[in-house]
Amino acid sequence: MTVLTSPSPRAALRTWSQSGAEALANLLAQRQRSALALLGILIGAASIVAMLTIGHMAQRETLKLFAHMGVDMLQIHANPVGPFPATMDRAAIEALPRTDPDVEAAVPLTIDRAKVAIGPASQDAGIIAAAPNLPDLVHLSTASGRLFASVDEGNLVAVLGADTAAALSAPGAPAGPGSRIRIRGYVFTVIGVLAPVAFTAMDPTDYNTAVLVPLGDAARIMATPEPSTVLLRLRPGADAKAVGGRLVARLANPTSAPQAVSAQELIQSLNAQKAIHSRLLTAIGAISLLVGGIGVMNVMMMGVMERRREIGLRAALGATPRDIQAMFLIEAGILALMGGLVGLAFGLLAAFVAARASGWTFSLSAYVLPLGPGLAAVVGMIFGFYPALRASRLDPIVALRDE
Numbered sequence: 505m506t507v508l509t510s511p512s513p514r515a516a517l518r519t520w521s522q523s524g525a526e527a528l529a530n531l532l533a534q535r536q537r538s539a540l541a542l543l544g545i546l547i548g549a550a551s552i553v554a555m556l557t558i559g560h561m562a563q564r565e566t567l568k569l570f571a572h573m574g575v576d577m578l579q580i581h582a583n584p585v586g587p588f589p590a591t592m593d594r595a596a597i598e599a600l601p602r603t604d605p606d607v608e609a610a611v612p613l614t615i616d617r618a619k620v621a622i623g624p625a626s627q628d629a630g631i632i633a634a635a636p637n638l639p640d641l642v643h644l645s646t647a648s649g650r651l652f653a654s655v656d657e658g659n660l661v662a663v664l665g666a667d668t669a670a671a672l673s674a675p676g677a678p679a680g681p682g683s684r685i686r687i688r689g690y691v692f693t694v695i696g697v698l699a700p701v702a703f704t705a706m707d708p709t710d711y712n713t714a715v716l717v718p719l720g721d722a723a724r725i726m727a728t729p730e731p732s733t734v735l736l737r738l739r740p741g742a743d744a745k746a747v748g749g750r751l752v753a754r755l756a757n758p759t760s761a762p763q764a765v766s767a768q769e770l771i772q773s774l775n776a777q778k779a780i781h782s783r784l785l786t787a788i789g790a791i792s793l794l795v796g797g798i799g800v801m802n803v804m805m806m807g808v809m810e811r812r813r814e815i816g817l818r819a820a821l822g823a824t825p826r827d828i829q830a831m832f833l834i835e836a837g838i839l840a841l842m843g844g845l846v847g848l849a850f851g852l853l854a855a856f857v858a859a860r861a862s863g864w865t866f867s868l869s870a871y872v873l874p875l876g877p878g879l880a881a882v883v884g885m886i887f888g889f890y891p892a893l894r895a896s897r898l899d900p901i902v903a904l905r906d907e
Contacts, residue, residue: 540799541799543799544798545796545799545880548793548794548795548847549846550789552847552851553855554855554858556869559782560868562782577766578764579708579733579736581732581763581765583762584759585758585760588759589732589759606747607751611637612635612731613632613638613719613731614632615633615733616725617630618631620686621685621686623674624674626672627671629713631726632714632716633729634716639651641735646697647699649663649680649681649694649695649697657720657721659721660692661692662694663694663695663697665710666699666700667712669697682694690724692717706735706767706770734755745766797840797883798887801887803839804836804891808891815898826896829892831892832892833892835888837881840881840884841880844878
């Protein structure tokens with residue numbers, strides 16, 4: 505009585521190692537043909553890896569843009585109704601943290617543009633008249649001097665943005681604390697210069713090119729001193745959309761129709777746009793990968809035709825159809841995996857170059873590393889199945905007679 509036993513794990517591993525070595529030797533024997541098939545896989549895998557990595561970095565950079573403000577910000581802007589300027593009530597805005605459970609802080613703003621000058625130097629700048637808690641809300645800091653406080657209201661003091669200070673500086677006379685700046689006939693004393701800050705879609709204007717003054721001084725230099733914009737920080741967990749709708753109704757008046765924009769909505773919108781672009785480009789990469797898979801199938805089919813005598817000899821020596829099929833599948837898998845690995849390297853290099861060109865911080869998502877080579881190997885196995893099946897069905901006698 506004969507007892508059939510399955511091969512030991514060590515023997516199975518040795519068999520697979522030998523099959524892999526033979527497959528690699530066969531591919532190297534057909535270098536040019538293998539390289540052409542590998543090229544399509546390489547391009548497809550590189551495209552997928554690059555696009556997924558760039559999309560991942562773009563999402564991280566989007567969140568970084570809101571780092572100095574936070575993602576719980578809400579902006580309400582008054583749109584005019586009729587011929588009168590759109591304004592909102594300052595007292596009602598400043599009362600929101602006390603009267604609305606979802607509002608942590610609120611800052612009324614009046615925004616305008618004007619030509620400002622220090623000595624002979626002049627510059628067109630944004631004028632932001634704000635309550636003293638604006639710097640705390642949006643995390644502004646000074647490179648020199650200080651920010652204004654409640655006691656500074658009505659004292660004609662100003663804080664310059666970094667770019668505005670640079671534009672108004674003269675050789676040997678930098679614009680900074682103690683400088684006198686002229687705004688529409690009034691002379692303000694500069695008490696500080698802001699440190700550079702990234703501009704985001706939630707900022708009412710670019711702080712780098714602006715001049716900040718207390719809201720109490722807006723009546724002197726602005727035709728409409730009442731607030732037209734509100735910046736709010738919501739409490740953690742608050743529904744920005746629901747809070748925005750509630751506050752818009754509360755701050756509306758006969759001269760204005762407020763509109764709310766939240767940081768969460770902007771982030772979702774930006775990420776959705778980037779996701780669409782990434783999917784589109786990934787789909788293009790997938791098409792390249794499929795074209796590479798067709799190339800793998802062609803190489804395997806030609807290999808089957810050229811190696812008919814070898815296949816017949818293996819069958820005559822006892823190789824089963826499954827053994828022959830596995831041999832060609834392993835070749836297809838190794839060819840595709842090699843293309844996927846090289847494509848992974850090229851894709852990461854392309855993503856790195858894109859990050860450097862965009863001024864981004866290069867970062868890699870963990871799932872991308874196995875994805876490119878893994879997809880390439882799967883595509884290779886799928887497209888290599890038919891040639892392997894053809895090889896396994898060859899009649900050994902007919903194959904041995906083939907010249």
